[in-house]
Amino acid sequence: MTDRPRLSIGLPVYNGEEYLAESFDALLGQTYEDFELVVSDNASTDGTEAICRKYAAQDSRIRYLRLPRNIGATPNHNHVFAESRGELFKWASHDDLYGRDLLTRCIEALDERPDVILAHTDQAVIDGDGQVTVPYEYTLATGSPSAPERFRSLLFEPGGDDFYGVMRADMLRRVKPMDSYHHADRTFVAEITLHGRFHQVPELLYFRRDHPTRAERANPSKRARCVNLDPRRAGALHPTPRLLAEYIWGFASAIRRAPLSPADRRACYRHLASWMTSRVRPGAGERVEDRAPVDPAQLTVSVDALVAGREGRHA
Numbered sequence: 001m002t003d004r005p006r007l008s009i010g011l012p013v014y015n016g017e018e019y020l021a022e023s024f025d026a027l028l029g030q031t032y033e034d035f036e037l038v039v040s041d042n043a044s045t046d047g048t049e050a051i052c053r054k055y056a057a058q059d060s061r062i063r064y065l066r067l068p069r070n071i072g073a074t075p076n077h078n079h080v081f082a083e084s085r086g087e088l089f090k091w092a093s094h095d096d097l098y099g100r101d102l103l104t105r106c107i108e109a110l111d112e113r114p115d116v117i118l119a120h121t122d123q124a125v126i127d128g129d130g131q132v133t134v135p136y137e138y139t140l141a142t143g144s145p146s147a148p149e150r151f152r153s154l155l156f157e158p159g160g161d162d163f164y165g166v167m168r169a170d171m172l173r174r175v176k177p178m179d180s181y182h183h184a185d186r187t188f189v190a191e192i193t194l195h196g197r198f199h200q201v202p203e204l205l206y207f208r209r210d211h212p213t214r215a216e217r218a219n220p221s222k223r224a225r226c227v228n229l230d231p232r233r234a235g236a237l238h239p240t241p242r243l244l245a246e247y248i249w250g251f252a253s254a255i256r257r258a259p260l261s262p263a264d265r266r267a268c269y270r271h272l273a274s275w276m277t278s279r280v281r282p283g284a285g286e287r288v289e290d291r292a293p294v295d296p297a298q299l300t301v302s303v304d305a306l307v308a309g310r311e312g313r314h315a
Helices: 020-028 048-058 073-082 102-112 147-156 184-193 222-229 240-257 262-278
Strands: 007-013 035-041 062-066 088-091 116-126 132-136 166-168 197-209
Touching: 007 020, 007 073, 020 048, 035 048, 035 073, 048 062, 073 088, 073 222, 088 102, 102 116, 102 166, 102 197, 116 184, 147 184, 147 262, 184 240, 222 240, 240 262
Parallel strands: 007 035, 007 088, 035 062, 116 197
Antiparallel strands: 088 166, 116 132, 116 166
């Protein structure tokens, strides 16, 4: 491995002691090894620091950074990217799991397709014990050569965890850093897709964990979620109507900033106007986690067989 790793993985964390070690095991057990793992601890008050220091002492690829105060989830996500050194970049969550070949498959896809700026794999929702509850099909048209079509799909279609894909870092530096208004992650990914197409690897290797303490569950209101993203949103100057207006303006601003032809820019604005009028088509706004769980007997995938550190766990 060279002094400058090809890939940087950014893992922001706050009070993640319950699942953090499992995520470390899954990431450090990847078949692709030329990466650094930049961990930014957002002034955790639980056992997170001890877990991070233990793993950092065991694996030199980990760079552990501890912030003196809680700056919020969004600034911490931006911080790990700013600290990264790799040609490629991926955000990782402290509570999700990753199949051993996830990085290998995504980087192979990027190497084979120079015009692709983000690669990810198929996904499923898992519960607190790491068992699949909802596998879901990726239906977004982010692989289209048409920027307006990619943008339209991200507006109207449900599903997708593209935010956690492997991205080209030079592209990521050209987009506006993620903000902290309602659904700012959606406008952030929408801006990314205006810069180039994505590739979805048809192999189930990413497992998003849904549990009661996950940020979206622990902060059910729009305002509470935004305060979790950035504590500065707690003030009187950030009422919910403003947070929603910023959300819509985020899409419009992304279109304005993107390297689009005049015709494509107009087409994106038309799609945005249509979305604002209709909001979402029936079912498009659903949370994947809220779909009916699948019958475990019908599953053909074993998380324990795919993810490093879980060998024999349910044998």
